[in-house]
Amino acid sequence: MANILIKNIKGLGGILKENNTPLRGKEMANFDTISDAFLAIEDGEISMYGPMSELAGVIDWNNLEVIDAEGKYVLPAFCDSHTHIVFAKTREDEFVDRIKGLSYEEIGKKGGGILNSARKLADMPEEELVADAMKRLALIKAHGTGAVEIKSGYGLSVAAELKMLRVIKTLKAQSDLTIKATFLGAHAFPMEYKENQDAYVDLVINEMLPIIAEENLADYIDVFCERNYFTPEQLDRILAAGVAAGLKPKIHVNQFSVLGGVGIGVKHGAVSVDHLEELDDNDINELKNSKTIATALPSCSFFLNIPYSPVLKMLENDIAVALATDYNPGSTPSGNMQFVNSLACVKMRMTPNQALNATTINGAHAMEMGSELGSITVGKKANIIITKEIPSLDYIPYSFGENVVEQTLLF
Numbered sequence: 001m002a003n004i005l006i007k008n009i010k011g012l013g014g015i016l017k018e019n020n021t022p023l024r025g026k027e028m029a030n031f032d033t034i035s036d037a038f039l040a041i042e043d044g045e046i047s048m049y050g051p052m053s054e055l056a057g058v059i060d061w062n063n064l065e066v067i068d069a070e071g072k073y074v075l076p077a078f079c080d081s082h083t084h085i086v087f088a089k090t091r092e093d094e095f096v097d098r099i100k101g102l103s104y105e106e107i108g109k110k111g112g113g114i115l116n117s118a119r120k121l122a123d124m125p126e127e128e129l130v131a132d133a134m135k136r137l138a139l140i141k142a143h144g145t146g147a148v149e150i151k152s153g154y155g156l157s158v159a160a161e162l163k164m165l166r167v168i169k170t171l172k173a174q175s176d177l178t179i180k181a182t183f184l185g186a187h188a189f190p191m192e193y194k195e196n197q198d199a200y201v202d203l204v205i206n207e208m209l210p211i212i213a214e215e216n217l218a219d220y221i222d223v224f225c226e227r228n229y230f231t232p233e234q235l236d237r238i239l240a241a242g243v244a245a246g247l248k249p250k251i252h253v254n255q256f257s258v259l260g261g262v263g264i265g266v267k268h269g270a271v272s273v274d275h276l277e278e279l280d281d282n283d284i285n286e287l288k289n290s291k292t293i294a295t296a297l298p299s300c301s302f303f304l305n306i307p308y309s310p311v312l313k314m315l316e317n318d319i320a321v322a323l324a325t326d327y328n329p330g331s332t333p334s335g336n337m338q339f340v341n342s343l344a345c346v347k348m349r350m351t352p353n354q355a356l357n358a359t360t361i362n363g364a365h366a367m368e369m370g371s372e373l374g375s376i377t378v379g380k381k382a383n384i385i386i387t388k389e390i391p392s393l394d395y396i397p398y399s400f401g402e403n404v405v406e407q408t409l410l411f
């Protein structure tokens, strides 16, 4: 592998001197940047960086590919820690139904929503699911994403959940993005379990989980804990079984209501609790005293027209906040992390620096990749974004809807 030198970088952002824990509260204010900088990459790893004035004499110019980044910024590639990128069909018909007045929850109750996606996925061959997901991965890479978590959850039967997780396994092998897989069998109750929901929980725990653990098909376990979906008691049971099978929790909680799922996640050592559009003081206290990352999904709030997560309150309480897209066909048909940065600033009043930290280093930690990805640190993978010529880093969230990424380099 040729070594690479990126020179004349207008601003090299996201520098962290050493390996680290997630940034909490006040620590998120600073996105350390060097102006007029260079970055050296050896065997796909960051080997050196600094101001251009210090470049002379420290670089071996043999066997070196040189990229001139005059006028451009370099920063860590985005780490999108919550997506549902494997799905069969888009759902713009439901989007139109919502415009006409139906709510997301009402569409779900009528057998649309997640069950709609499950019906479509059951019929789709594995190779087609892979091909479509690969296109989506190419699209998010073009917008600056280098690492992504992908959930199952549109299977909802033993065969189809396994099919989804095998698709994700193939994506891990074929894609140059770093991918983590999450088992979300408890995403919705199939129609046939409507009158006996605990029997579906039994199926998840006793039939799906053992095969998934045995075949090593998932890194994490997820549950959609919400009214009309999985209860806190069911969440508790499934997480206990998941943890016993070696899967750490990353869960959907508090999208529409506060049911106590945050505390249950924390109790089971969740890596992250995600959504949090609704949050009470108990939840804040649970998160404050834990290592669990709070992940907000502002594109989902935008698209469903629901409240945004109270991120400033979390930051005041020194909680580690990550931001992700939630890319899925129902609530968030977008995997654009630049738009997530814009929404975080405009709708949740994060500063551009806080939003960049939440979409890079804290996103990496929300996939347990914080010691390998998510910052400009010597020894980390050199997975980076080179922007187009832009005036400043603040321009990234400011210029919403524009793709400022020229190139995403992944190793």
Ligand code: NIG
Pocket (backbone or CB within 6 Å): 084, 113, 114, 117, 224, 252, 255, 300, 326, 328, 329, 330, 331, 332
């Ligand atoms: O995170 N809320 C649960 N799951 C997804 C949406 C799934 C869908 O509508 O297809 C979410 O928003």
Ligand code: FE
Pocket (backbone or CB within 6 Å): 082, 083, 084, 252, 326, 328
């Ligand atoms: Fe989700």
